[in-house]
Amino acid sequence: VPSTCDWRKATNIISSIKNQKTCKCCWAIAAADNIEALWRIRYHEFVEVSVQELLDCDRCGNACNGGFVWDAYVTVLNNSGLASKQDYPFKGYPNPHGCLAKRYTKVAWIQDFTMLASDEQVIAGYLATHGPITVTINMKLLQGYQKGVIKATPTTCDPQQVDHSVLLVGFGKGKEEEGMQSGTVLSQTRKPRRSVPYWILKNSWGAEWGENGYFRLYRGNNSCGITKYPITARVDHPVKKLPISCPP
Amino acid sequence: DSLLTKDTGPRPLELTEVFKLFQIKYNRSYANPAEYAHRLNIFAHNLAQAQRLQEEDLGTAEFGETPFSDLTEEEFGQLYGHQKAPERIPNMVKKVGSEKWGQP
Numbered sequence: 001v002p003s004t005c006d007w008r009k010a011t012n013i014i015s016s017i018k019n020q021k022t023c024k025c026c027w028a029i030a031a032a033d034n035i036e037a038l039w040r041i042r043y044h045e046f047v048e049v050s051v052q053e054l055l056d057c058d059r060c061g062n063a064c065n066g067g068f069v070w071d072a073y074v075t076v077l078n079n080s081g082l083a084s085k086q087d088y089p090f091k092g093y094p095n096p097h098g099c100l101a102k103r104y105t106k107v108a109w110i111q112d113f114t115m116l117a118s119d120e121q122v123i124a125g126y127l128a129t130h131g132p133i134t135v136t137i138n139m140k141l142l143q144g145y146q147k148g149v150i151k152a153t154p155t156t157c158d159p160q161q162v163d164h165s166v167l168l169v170g171f172g173k174g175k176e177e178e179g180m181q182s183g184t185v186l187s188q189t190r191k192p193r194r195s196v197p198y199w200i201l202k203n204s205w206g207a208e209w210g211e212n213g214y215f216r217l218y219r220g221n222n223s224c225g226i227t228k229y230p231i232t233a234r235v236d237h238p239v240k241k242l243p244i245s246c247p248p
Numbered sequence: 249d250s251l252l253t254k255d256t257g258p259r260p261l262e263l264t265e266v267f268k269l270f271q272i273k274y275n276r277s278y279a280n281p282a283e284y285a286h287r288l289n290i291f292a293h294n295l296a297q298a299q300r301l302q303e304e305d306l307g308t309a310e311f312g313e314t315p316f317s318d319l320t321e322e323e324f325g326q327l328y329g330h331q332k333a334p335e336r337i338p339n340m341v342k343k344v345g346s347e348k349w350g351q352p
Contacts, residue, residue, distance in 0.1 A: 022327065066329070143324045144298035144311040151307030163329035174308075196307050205328070209315055218307045 001121060005128040005246035006170035006200060008214075013040050014132070014169055015048055017213030019206035023064035023092040028054035029204040030134040030165040031072035031233070035082065037132040037167070038235045039108040041244055047107045050088035053079065057099035064093055069134045069165050069231050073113035076233070081106025110233040118227035120219055124171055126232070128246040132169045133232040135201070137217070137224040139164035142203070147211050149174070149198040151218035159225030168230070170200040170246065171219055199226065266313070267291050274315050287318045294318075 008014045015036050018029050032051045039047050054072045055063045057079050062071075076082055083104035116123055116133065127133055138161045141150055150157075173195060197219040207213040217223045267288050270276065278284040298311035305311070316324050 020328075024328065026328070139329055140321070140325075141301060141309075141311075143316045143319070143321065144294060144301055144314055146310045146312050146314065148309040149307040150309040151305060153306070156301070156304055163325065198307075205315070216309075 001125045002128050002246065002248060004170070004172045004248045005124070006172065006248070007037060007127075007132055007246055008169055008200070009247035010041075012046050013037050014202065017202065017207040018051070018090075018204050020204045021092045023055070024066045025051065025055055025064055026204050027067040027069050027136075027165045028058075028072050030167050031069045031076075032082070033167040033202060033204075034069075034132055034134050035076065035108055035110060035233050035235065037169075038130070038233055041131045042236050048085040049082040049108050050085050050104075051090045052095065053083050053088050053099070053101050053104075056095045057101050069136070069229070070113065070115075073110060073231075073233055076110050079106075081109030083107065108235070110235055111237060112234040113231060114234060116230040116232070118222075118230070120222070120227060123168070123227065123230050124219070126230075127168060127171065129244065130232070131244070131246075132167050132202075133230050134165055135168050135226050135231075136162045136165045136229040137201075137226050138162050139224075141224065142210075142215065145210055145215055149196045149216045149218055150223060151196065151221070152223045153221075157224040159222050159228065162225040162228050165229075166204065167202040168199055168226075169202050169214075171198065172200065173197045199223075263292055263295075264288065266295075270313060270317060276318060290320055291318050293320075 015033060018033070020026055020029055028051050031054060032049050036047055036049055039045060039049075054075050057075050058067060058071055059074055059078065060067060060071055079099075079101040083101060084107045087104040088100060116126055123133065123135075138157050138159065140161075141152060141157050142164070198216040199219045201215050201217060203210060203213055203215055205213070217226060222228075270291065276287075278287055294317045295313065298313075301311045302309070316328075319327065
């Protein structure tokens with residue numbers, strides 16, 4: 001496992017930050033982000049896939065009322081792929097005419113999906129050699145998050161109560177120079193300088209939130225339940241893997 | 249329990265100023281003075297909570313005002329969290345074979 005990995009540094013692999021707005025579709029956005037990244041890594045094609053298809057054609061019909069990434073992958077398999085975002089754009093509410101997948105050419109598809117071991121080393125190794133992975137975490141600490149690495153404990157962030165799916169795009173180990181804390185009302189506090197291993201995660205709440213739409217979680221203590229559901233699509237046949245590697 | 253503080257004294261000027269800037273930044277308006285007061289209380293509670301998280305956090309995270317600072321934790325969970333993931337992933341593969349002994 002390399003010491004650092006950041007798929008954002010690879011050209012055209014990670015798409016721009018999406019915003020779920022008032023539709024509880026983080027599960028669909030995370031799955032779409034995962035498929036986009038894997039497709040671009042494997043086929044060097046810049047695809048932007050339809051999140052709306054995952055909402056309208058979801059076998060559980062939950063659409064904007066929440067769901068699970070594994071349902072999104074089953075939807076992709078059942079519909080033989082995903083239409084483009086251009087053809088089947090995101091609306092943020094269920095289409096009154098239901099699933100329109102049959103109308104559109106598919107720009108990406110998957111062979112299978114798989115769940116990794118709940119082991120942060122295994123997850124890091126797979127991330128670096130195959131590409132981004134969806135994870136589901138307890139989002140409680142994200143409401144007030146501005147920047148930096150969140151190092152939670154089971155008390156501050158119950159790892160069993162996972163309720164928000166996001167895309168894992170890298171990991172690092174930072175020398176963190178903690179300046180004075182920003183904010184008018186909050187008292188000025190200085191955090192000590194320390195080096196922390198962290199995960200880099202892509203959220204779906206727009207680029208204004210967090211670190212330009214991303215956030216970082218401590219790596220090594222299952223912060224907020226990150227190891228509970230590490231799930232990723234497979235976009236190519238299980239032939240001998242072409243050597244790919246994540247930018248450091 | 250109610251977020252409305254017992255304290256009826258004038259609020260520190262900067263909090264209402266910060267809240268006004270928050271409203272401008274995130275384009276927030278509230279239906280009536282009671283709702284405004286309710287949201288201001290939630291905002292104050294969330295900033296205090298952010299400070300506590302800041303002190304509790306064992307990493308390098310910074311907490312403070314975000315687009316969600318005028319929502320209670322429950323509202324935030326209802327708006328943005330999908331239902332709690334099940335204790336185990338539903339069984340994808342249908343049970344193969346017959347229940348009856350000896351049947352292929």
